[in-house]
Amino acid sequence: MPTHAQSVSRVVAEHGCTHLFTLMGDGNMHLVLALAEAGVEIVEVRHESAAVAMAEGYGWSSGRVGICSVTHGPGLSHTATSLLVAARNRSPLVLLAGETPAGYTGAQLFDQRHLVEACEAVYRPVTAHDDAGSVVAAAIAEAARDRRPVVVGIPADLIDATVETTHTVEADPAPTMLDVEVHAAAAAQLVEKLRSAKRPVLLAGRGVMASGSAALVRELAELTGAALSTTLPAKGMFDGHPLDLGIAGGLSHPDAEPVFRDADLVVALGAGAGASTTRSGQLFPDARLVRLDTVLDRDQAAVGGNDVRLRGEAHATLTRVVATLRSQEPTEPWFHPARPLPDCWSAELDDYQPKLAPGTVDPRHAVLALDQALPEDAVIVVSNGHCSGFASALLRTPAPRSFHLAQGFGSIGQGLTTAVGVALGAPDRHVVVIEGDAGFMMHAQDLDTAVRAGARVTAFVLNDEALGTEYHRLKAGPDTGALAVVPTPRIADVATAMGALGRQVSDLAELGDAARDALAAPTAVVEIRTSRTVESRHLRWRRIPVPAGAGRRATAHEGDAHAS
Numbered sequence: 001m002p003t004h005a006q007s008v009s010r011v012v013a014e015h016g017c018t019h020l021f022t023l024m025g026d027g028n029m030h031l032v033l034a035l036a037e038a039g040v041e042i043v044e045v046r047h048e049s050a051a052v053a054m055a056e057g058y059g060w061s062s063g064r065v066g067i068c069s070v071t072h073g074p075g076l077s078h079t080a081t082s083l084l085v086a087a088r089n090r091s092p093l094v095l096l097a098g099e100t101p102a103g104y105t106g107a108q109l110f111d112q113r114h115l116v117e118a119c120e121a122v123y124r125p126v127t128a129h130d131d132a133g134s135v136v137a138a139a140i141a142e143a144a145r146d147r148r149p150v151v152v153g154i155p156a157d158l159i160d161a162t163v164e165t166t167h168t169v170e171a172d173p174a175p176t177m178l179d180v181e182v183h184a185a186a187a188a189q190l191v192e193k194l195r196s197a198k199r200p201v202l203l204a205g206r207g208v209m210a211s212g213s214a215a216l217v218r219e220l221a222e223l224t225g226a227a228l229s230t231t232l233p234a235k236g237m238f239d240g241h242p243l244d245l246g247i248a249g250g251l252s253h254p255d256a257e258p259v260f261r262d263a264d265l266v267v268a269l270g271a272g273a274g275a276s277t278t279r280s281g282q283l284f285p286d287a288r289l290v291r292l293d294t295v296l297d298r299d300q301a302a303v304g305g306n307d308v309r310l311r312g313e314a315h316a317t318l319t320r321v322v323a324t325l326r327s328q329e330p331t332e333p334w335f336h337p338a339r340p341l342p343d344c345w346s347a348e349l350d351d352y353q354p355k356l357a358p359g360t361v362d363p364r365h366a367v368l369a370l371d372q373a374l375p376e377d378a379v380i381v382v383s384n385g386h387c388s389g390f391a392s393a394l395l396r397t398p399a400p401r402s403f404h405l406a407q408g409f410g411s412i413g414q415g416l417t418t419a420v421g422v423a424l425g426a427p428d429r430h431v432v433v434i435e436g437d438a439g440f441m442m443h444a445q446d447l448d449t450a451v452r453a454g455a456r457v458t459a460f461v462l463n464d465e466a467l468g469t470e471y472h473r474l475k476a477g478p479d480t481g482a483l484a485v486v487p488t489p490r491i492a493d494v495a496t497a498m499g500a501l502g503r504q505v506s507d508l509a510e511l512g513d514a515a516r517d518a519l520a521a522p523t524a525v526v527e528i529r530t531s532r533t534v535e536s537r538h539l540r541w542r543r544i545p546v547p548a549g550a551g552r553r554a555t556a557h558e559g560d561a562h563a564s
């Protein structure tokens with residue numbers, strides 16, 4: 001019989017996992033050795049949080065379940081934020097964690113299950129009666145089925161012991177399908193709501209992407225004359241479609257906002273439609289909100305008393321809705337479609353021109369220049385922070401699966417590490433990450449991991465030498481924001497010291513060349529010195545007046561029933 005370590009290694013290798021993201025300790029070092037022997041490439045990280053973030057990114061880009069491993073005690077506690085990020089992003093991954101041996105009373109003992117469950121992941125401990133390999137196989141299936149992180153706890157004294165059972169833990173890999181009647185009921189309600197609406201907007205989220213239903217949503221918009229839009233994580237899903245208004249929420253195109261404000265029905269499909277997407281309801285002040293999702297969880301906290309929740313899988317429900325509506329004459333769109341980028345930002349760029357600090361650039365123009373410099377099929381990972389507003393709003397993401405938002409749980413500092421995993425999971429794509437200076441410095445040590453692992457990642461760090469979000473929020477009140485200003489070392493030099501290519505840009509004219517050099521290097525960091533005087537529109541929107549009714553077409557079918 002094999003050892004538990006060998007049994008786990010065989011399962012991981014058979015799953016097709018090419019990389020394991022890990023930092024070793026007593027609890028997992030023999031497991032890591034066995035995985036290396038089984039031919040899995042070992043990526044040794046500098047902080048355990050990075051191991052989980054990389055496994056999440058790897059899973060997202062490769063389509064497999066990403067796998068990582070940490071030791072017990074502090075090794076596991078370091079993963080907490082990244083586990084929560086993955087759980088909120090509904091990302092499947094498996095974390096192989098050491099457990100202190102039975103009878104252990106040393107310093108590293110703590111309640112691992114409680115930590116993992118508080119981080120909204122599932123804990124699956126291995127006992128002496130199990131085959132650790134079969135527990136891991138079941139965990140991989142469970143993570144994929146339920147789209148969540150699963151942590152397998154393997155006691156350190158078991159890992160090199162011989163497996164003594166042929167008993168296998170079974171997991172049902174099939175997703176829990178909802179009944180036909182559930183979909184028929186949801187579809188009937190959706191048809192009824194769309195028929196009685198005059199100014200509908202379809203708001204699609206990651207659930208539409210994950211279920212391959214984007215084409216159905218496009219057809220539904222064409223049949224009903226509804227506007228198409230996406231949540232931020234699903235950005236780019238309808239790029240190029242004439243009815244597409246882009247992102248709904250704080251980062252909406254200025255031209256799209258008046259249309260959203262006029263909507264009388266918003267149909268959220270596989271989308272959380274939470275406070276940031278609806279601007280706490282203020283983006284759609286007159287709309288009834290109908291949500292369709294498989295789970296109606298707390299991400300979808302009600303925005304108003306007016307909303308309707310429908311339970312159903314996007315693909316099954318939309319197939320029925322579209323089939324019903326195909327029998328009618330398609331309805332003309334009720335709105336003026338937004339202009340394509342960058343036209344719909346031109347008024348904002350013209351009207352808002354703060355004076356720039358010397359030696360810095362306007363982050364909006366930096367991002368627009370990047371948009372020109374990036375390869376069409378680049379995968380763009382966007383981190384959290386004030387800078388992410390510029391990147392998410394202004395960068396185009398035309399290629400399929402080309403945008404990943406490393407912002408689950410609202411954490412900063414997840415961008416670079418997630419991007420390394422994305423790059424190793426999709427070695428044929430060029431991965432670009434947009435980070436803030438504080439987010440970059442939070443996990444700068446794992447740039448070293450990126451270099452050692454040969455991850456093809458280009459980081460563009462928008463360095464305003466500040467916790468920009470806090471700086472602007474404090475400045476909007478009586479404070480100067482001075483305490484949110486945190487000087488950085490020269491980030492380009494930090495990158496060079498770690499073996500990456502490093503460039504600093506303090507003039508827009510230098511950005512094109514720096515981006516070209518950086519994109520040609522295996523791992524690179526371009527530090528763009530940005531001016532703190534420019535505040536992203538998503539923080540200013542409350543102060544910007546929007547004319548009511550500006551998005552409506554004359555009176556095309558005002559008063560008509562929307563469809564019959």
Ligand SMILES: Cc1ncc(C[n+]2csc(CCOP(=O)(O)OP(=O)(O)O)c2C)c(N)n1
Pocket residue numbers: 384385386387388410411412413435436437438439440462464466467468469470
């Ligand atoms: C782990 C964590 N710590 C603190 C915060 C609060 N926070 C939100 S945005 C932000 C500023 C990040 O600064 P930077 O990465 O430089 O981006 P910027 O906002 O300056 O563009 C901070 C500290 C957070 N969201 N997550």
Ligand SMILES: [Mg+2]
Pocket residue numbers: 436437438462463464465466467468
């Ligand atoms: Mg900053």
